[in-house]
Amino acid sequence: NLPKSVRIVEVGPRDGLQNEPKRIETAQKLELIRRLAESGLKTVEATAFVSPKWVPQMSDHQEIMKHLMAAIEGSNADISFPALVPNLKGMEAAVETGVREVAIFASASEAFSKKNINCSIEESLDRFKPVLSCAKSNGIKVRGYVSCVIGCPYEGRVSEESVAKLSKQLIDLGCYEISLGDTIGVGSPGSVSRMIRRVQQDVQTDKLAVHFHDTYGQALANILTSIQLGVAVVDSSVAGLGGCPYAKGATGNVATEDVLYMLEDLNVETGVDLGQVLQAGQYICKELGKENGSRAARALLTK
Ligand code: HMG
Ligand code: MG
Numbered sequence: 574n575l576p577k578s579v580r581i582v583e584v585g586p587r588d589g590l591q592n593e594p595k596r597i598e599t600a601q602k603l604e605l606i607r608r609l610a611e612s613g614l615k616t617v618e619a620t621a622f623v624s625p626k627w628v629p630q631m632s633d634h635q636e637i638m639k640h641l642m643a644a645i646e647g648s649n650a651d652i653s654f655p656a657l658v659p660n661l662k663g664m665e666a667a668v669e670t671g672v673r674e675v676a677i678f679a680s681a682s683e684a685f686s687k688k689n690i691n692c693s694i695e696e697s698l699d700r701f702k703p704v705l706s707c708a709k710s711n712g713i714k715v716r717g718y719v720s721c722v723i724g725c726p727y728e729g730r731v732s733e734e735s736v737a738k739l740s741k742q743l744i745d746l747g748c749y750e751i752s753l754g755d756t757i758g759v760g761s762p763g764s765v766s767r768m769i770r771r772v773q774q775d776v777q778t779d780k781l782a783v784h785f786h787d788t789y790g791q792a793l794a795n796i797l798t799s800i801q802l803g804v805a806v807v808d809s810s811v812a813g814l815g816g817c818p819y820a821k822g823a824t825g826n827v828a829t830e831d832v833l834y835m836l837e838d839l840n841v842e843t844g845v846d847l848g849q850v851l852q853a854g855q856y857i858c859k860e861l862g863k864e865n866g867s868r869a870a871r872a873l874l875t876k
Contacts, residue, residue, distance in 0.1 A: 574801060574803075575800055575801065575839060576803065576805035577842060578844075579800060579805050579842070579843055580616065580807070581614060581616070581807055581829060581832065581833070581843050581845055582616040582752070582782060582806060582808040583617045583809065583829055584808050584809065584810050584815075584826055585609065585811040585812070585814050585829070585857070586602055586605055586606050586618065586620065586637075587618040587619060587620055587621055587631070587656075588815045589810040589814025589815040589825065590814060591621065591628050591630050591631055595861070596630070597860070599636050599640075602620075603637065603640055604856065605857045606619055606637075609853050610652055612849035612850045613846050613849070614652070615651060615653065616652070616653045616654075617654055618676065619637055619641055619655070619656055620633070620637045620657075621657035621658075622634045622656055622658045622675075623657060623663060624659075631657075634656060634666070635666060635669070638656055639670045639671070642670055642671040646671075653714070654672075654673070654674070655675055655676050656674075657675070657676050659677070659690050660700045661700070661707065663704075664704045665707070668707065668713070672713060673713060673714065674713060674714040674715070675713060675714075676716040676752075677705075677715060677716075677717055677748070679697045679717065679718065679739055679743060680697075680719070680721050680756075681694075681719050681720065681725075681735045682728045682731050682735075683728070684728045685720060688727065689720070694739065698746070701746055702746065705746050705747045708747070716782075717740075717743035717746075717748030717751045718752045718784070719736055719740050719752070719754060720754040721754070721756050722753045722754055722756075722760070722768055723755045723757075723765065723768060724757055724760070733767055733768045733772070734771065736753065736771070736772055737771045737772045737774065738775070741775040741776055750781070750806065751781055752782040752783070752784045752806075753768070753781065753783050755783075755784065756786060756823060758785065758786030758787055758788030758792065758823055758824060759788065759789060761791040762791070762797075765783075765798050769781070769799060769804065773803075778802070778805075781804050782807065783804050783806070783808065784826070785808075785827045786823050786824060786826055786827070788823055792826075792827035792831075793831060793832070796835070800841070807832055809826055809827050809828060809831075810825055810826035811828070811830070811850055811854045811857065812830070812855075812857060812866050812867050813825040813827065813866025813867050814826070814866065828867030828869065829845075829854075830847060830851055830870040831869045833847045833850060833869075847869075847873075851873060851874065854870050855870070855874070
């Protein structure tokens with residue numbers, strides 16, 4: 574009972590790069606985004622309008638977004654470049670660039686909320702209200718992330734109840750979609766299916782996305798579980814780049830190449846060309862001097 578097609582939300586340029594210690598040039602990020610966009614991806618999360626003191630790697634957000642918006646201006650290109658915004662200050666900076674889509678991010682665990690955005694869950698919801706009204710008056714789409722949907726690096730297990738509650742609150746605030754993030758990658762199909770089934774009681778399945786990190790090697794199994802439950806939007810990161818600055822030990826997101834390899838075999842359409850994503854991954858790994866984190870990429874490239 575799989576969806577006929579799945580939309581891949583590529584998060585490499587943001588989630589993948591935010592934690593890189595070495596400064597990556599804006600031009601390199603833009604080249605990565607250009608290659609990803611050419612592969613047929615319809616959503617490429619491009620940057621984050623967060624504090625440069627907290628996440629220095631995203632400090633060129635203005636330049637990145639201005640460039641991307643200029644590149645698609647006037648065209649009817651069916652592609653979105655969302656940016657993360659944590660508060661109204663970030664939202665206002667994003668609006669100046671002509672951004673068409675943003676993502677707000679809340680945590681299902683109190684301790685992680687404090688570490689990541691320096692406020693409680695309740696306070697974060699209050700901060701998002703003006704962000705949502707600003708978005709509404711500017712015709713900007715808002716995606717919502719819930720992080721720590723299975724476990725928290727500080728609090729341990731996170732209840733399904735709190736994930737469902739927060740997801741519903743973000744939908745009620747005006748988010749068009751909720752991305753359920755297993756930020757530290759501790760979930761496996763048992764816990765993931767319990768969590769999704771609980772969230773489905775409060776939020777329609779066509780408003781859900783999943784966001785897995787591969788810390789325990791469970792990400793693909795978790796994605797299969799999620800799509801079997803009807804979820805048709807999957808976040809992933811080219812070459813498996815990433816990690817979270819406030820979640821020690823968390824590895825990268827599931828690799829886009831690995832997800833595509835699995836979905837192709839399941840005859841689930843994505844509209845994305847695996848070969849082109851592979852080349853985009855090789856490009857950024859070479860620039861970063863890193864080994865490609867995608868198992869499918871490593872196998873396909875040595876074939
Ligand atoms: P704060 O220090 O509490 O903020 O940080 P503040 O309001 O007290 O302001 C302090 C300073 O920051 C001020 O500057 C503000 O102007 C400035 P100063 O007067 O000291 O010079 N400031 C900003 N600057 C730029 N952009 C802004 C902004 N806001 C305030 N938007 C804040 C609060 C939310 C800003 C901070 O904690 C922050 O930026 N956090 C972001 C952390 C982050 O990006 N984490 C990674 C993304 S989340 C994630 O990866 C999980 C996800 O992938 C899902 C998953 O994996 O599960 C989404
Ligand atoms: Mg993430």
